Amino acid sequence: MLLTHPLPTLPIRHRHHHHHRRRQRLPAIRSLDAAQPFDYESQASTLLSSQSKLKIAVVGFGNFGQFLSRAFSAQGHSVLAHSRTDHSAAAESLGATFFRDPHDLCEQHPDVVLLSTSILSLASVLRSLPLTSLRRDTLFVDVLSVKEFPKNLLLRELPPHFDLLCTHPMFGPESGRDGWAGLPFVYDKVRILDTPSRISRCARFLDIFIKEGCRMVEMSCQEHDENAAEIQFLTHTVGRWLAKLDLKSTPINTKGYEMLLELVENTCKDSFELYNGLFMYNKNSTETLDKLDGAFGDLRRELFGGLHDVVRKQLF
């Protein structure tokens, strides 16, 4: 019964819940042996606690994968790291186990396979995983910065017995450096099969971000991409574009200028591969780029038009 009942998300609620059930079901035992209900509770509590902990395989253990894994580990989940690059030292420092071979990783039977690769390499990394070594009820989660592309790819490549949750934590090692409170976490439950254990596991995974204080936003992959082209691709474009000017801090920085410097710094700590992926795999970004280009042209025309007006006034 405990194994199939959907668990509430907060451990403090589990415990109360449990108390309640125990009182309803085992009233007679209390009088027979005072120690027994306590032992039972203690055992059940340990069981619940170990159940609420997930075994998470993080596939793609770069900057972002490590950043997320730090929170997974801190919340007591076990992290199995895998990457084409050898990140075993980083894994060890985070209390994670590094698996060089994807077969060894999959044979560990993780509850969750978290895909934290670059957008550009998702397909090839996914194809390198021996999916038949995984348990048939594994939950796949992606954290890519575009959503329609991985959704379609995963639906096509993964057998239908795997669950699929598409997410986008809209922050990174820079913006989430001092904690994740208030930062948006977008998710779309693309395919969570209707059994209590699968529903509960998905909830427990999302609970990691709830516990960190994220602003949880349930949104379709399509809607995410439409918004993100305006928000994320635009922000990264401005950051990368200004980075090319090699701006310097001066004794007379204004507040606005300091914002620009901060934007450049934050943007350029992410890889160019991420930025390029935002462009390439979000069909809305070309439109954003065209709008930016048009607006810049308009502004130039306003400035130079005004200049000619003044010159004309001075000449005639």
Add this chain to the structure above:
Amino acid sequence: MLLTHPLPTLPIRHRHHHHHRRRQRLPAIRSLDAAQPFDYESQASTLLSSQSKLKIAVVGFGNFGQFLSRAFSAQGHSVLAHSRTDHSAAAESLGATFFRDPHDLCEQHPDVVLLSTSILSLASVLRSLPLTSLRRDTLFVDVLSVKEFPKNLLLRELPPHFDLLCTHPMFGPESGRDGWAGLPFVYDKVRILDTPSRISRCARFLDIFIKEGCRMVEMSCQEHDENAAEIQFLTHTVGRWLAKLDLKSTPINTKGYEMLLELVENTCKDSFELYNGLFMYNKNSTETLDKLDGAFGDLRRELFGGLHDVVRKQLF
């Protein structure tokens, strides 16, 4: 003696200074009449205090002129406001007197004439002032966002008996809303004639910004303009350019995107005239604009180049 001695900038220091001098000069009086030194000190202190207060004519009483005048009034200086537009109600609410006619203003013999016009209208406003009605030792101060242009204009238009201080408070009603502490105030003592009263008056004017906690930066007008093209014109350009995209706040704003929204809001509260002036009267801004344009082109080429590489890989 008191009238010509250069006054230290902080009133608390005046008082100590004065104590010290009294003890040196009037030791005998103390035994003759206990009240007398106190009266003397009290009178001198009032005199000092009234002297440290300036009568400031603010010419151009728009958004920025009013913003500065609020601090002048709060520090006990008297503000005489003058503008081509009728801002008498705003003046009254700030405890300032509004003068519609520039003759009436000049006949008040202000200590300081602060020019807070737009860059574009400085020349015509200056020519509308009856300079001969002012005292010959008046201090002219400008607060324009470019510095070489007003410096040259004022040196050419103002008789040499007037003092001239070119300044640029590098903040405005938005960035300085919660106080001016730590915000940069740039100044260049272009022409302060070498008499103690003129030197002291310039110091007392600068002291207003020191008291508000500004970061005081003494810098030549030329150096200011070289820096400001990179800092201020660039920031305003990004803000005005993004404003044309009509960006919306969404449930999935990232921190970087919120910075952009804030930048747009702050930039567009300033007039287009200010922005246009930054462009037109700073010869370095065309270069900044060209650099921006070039960098945007480079970025586009990188993105589209990458796109073609991927397409080629998929085709061959």
